[in-house]
Amino acid sequence: EVQLVESGGGLVQPGRSMKLSCAASGFTFSNYGVAWVRQAPTKGLEWVATISYDGRSIYYRDSVKGRFTISRDNAKSTLFLQMNSLRSEDTATYYCTREGTQLRGIDYWGQGVMVTVSS
Amino acid sequence: DIQMTQSPSFLSASVGDRVTINCKASQNINRYLNWYQQKLGEAPELLIYNANSLQTGTPSRFSGSGSGTDFTLTISSLQPEDVATYFCLQHNSWPRTFGAGTKLEL
Numbered sequence: 658e659v660q661l662v663e664s665g666g667g668l669v670q671p672g673r674s675m676k677l678s679c680a681a682s683g684f685t686f687s688n689y690g691v692a693w694v695r696q697a698p699t700k701g702l703e704w705v706a707t708i709s710y711d712g713r714s715i716y717y718r719d720s721v722k723g724r725f726t727i728s729r730d731n732a733k734s735t736l737f738l739q740m741n742s743l744r745s746e747d748t749a750t751y752y753c754t755r756e757g758t759q760l761r762g763i764d765y766w767g768q769g770v771m772v773t774v775s776s
Numbered sequence: 777d778i779q780m781t782q783s784p785s786f787l788s789a790s791v792g793d794r795v796t797i798n799c800k801a802s803q804n805i806n807r808y809l810n811w812y813q814q815k816l817g818e819a820p821e822l823l824i825y826n827a828n829s830l831q832t833g834t835p836s837r838f839s840g841s842g843s844g845t846d847f848t849l850t851i852s853s854l855q856p857e858d859v860a861t862y863f864c865l866q867h868n869s870w871p872r873t874f875g876a877g878t879k880l881e882l
Contacts, residue, residue, distance in 0.1 A: 664837075702812075702820065702863055704872035716870045752819060760826045762810045762867035766819040 659683040661753040661767030668773045669743055679736040679753030679767060686734035687711075690756035692763060693727065693747050695749035695772075703749070706738065707756060720746075743774045778802050778866050782875025790882065795851040797878045799864035806845050808868035811849045812824055814877075815860045823862075824849065856882060 665677040681691070692707040706717045706727040712760040715727055726739040738755055757764035779802040789795050799809065807827040810826055812820040822831045824840035827847055837852045859882055864875040 700875040701877045703800075704865075704874065707870075707872070718871045759826070760808075760829070761822075761864060762808065762825055762873075764822050764825065764831070766821065768819050 659755065659765045661765060662768070663751065663753045663770035666751065666770035666772045669773065670776050671744060671774055672739045673743055674739070675743060675772060677738040677751055677753075677772070679738075681734045681736065681755070683754075684755070686729075687731040690714075691729065691736045692756055693736075693753045694752045694754050694763070694766075695747075695751045696752070696769070697746075700749075705751070709739070715737045718747065719753060740772070743772075745774050748772060748774045777871055778805060778869060778873050780864055780866055780873050780875040782864055782878055784878060785876065787878055787880045788882070789854050789858060789880065791854055793854045795854050795858075795880065797849040797862050797864075797880075799842075799847045799875045801845045801847075801868075805866045805868035807843045808866055809842065809847045810865045810867065812863045812865065813839075813860045814857075814863065820863065829851075834857055836841075854880075854882075 660682045693705040753767040754763045754767045755765040781800045811824040828840040867877040
């Protein structure tokens with residue numbers, strides 16, 4: 658069974674940093690791209706970033722470029738999201754997701770971790 | 777960026793009704809379109825990928841159709857457990873973009 662378990666969320670002041678982690682199990686992590694998707698309270702879903710299976714290809718949405726860094730440790734089956742210079746508009750539940758084949762796109766989601774940016 | 781226009785935003789229906797939800801892409805996305813179901817307080821779950829392929833475990837009353845720019849999710853006979861918000865996602869190009877969602881209620 659595919660499992661994605663996020664950790665590292667909480668309350669952080671504007672301008673500060675936070676690092677999210679996602680522990681993956683139930684599949685061969687090093688064979689799949691993985692991504693972060695977020696959802697602001699009572700809002701829709703917003704793709705944040707994707708990293709390829711080998712870490713060589715990385716994509717970000719424009720609003721987080723230069724502030725967020727996605728990375729992975731295939732030996733530990735773990736995905737990360739380093740978030741710097743946080744803004745109130747980054748407040749959201751952050752979901753760790755798996756990218757299946759090219760046809761399947763995002764096929765599994767974690768339960769999410771809440772990040773609140775507020776003074 | 778590709779804009780995904782999802783309609784309707786809200787839908788009220790009765791058990792047994794046939795329900796359709798639409799997503800329109802601002803440009804051709806071939807068949808790289810997924811549908812997700814998100815129940816209150818839960819993470820989204822994949823229902824349909826590649827526009828019309830059912831994810832394992834998705835009930836057969838769900839179906840997807842379309843290609844290019846126009847896509848439809850159909851529930852052939854609405855069940856109480858289908859109450860949820862439904863989102864479409866295009867994964868043809870970067871950035872990935874979601875529809876704004878359709879909240880389905882009984």
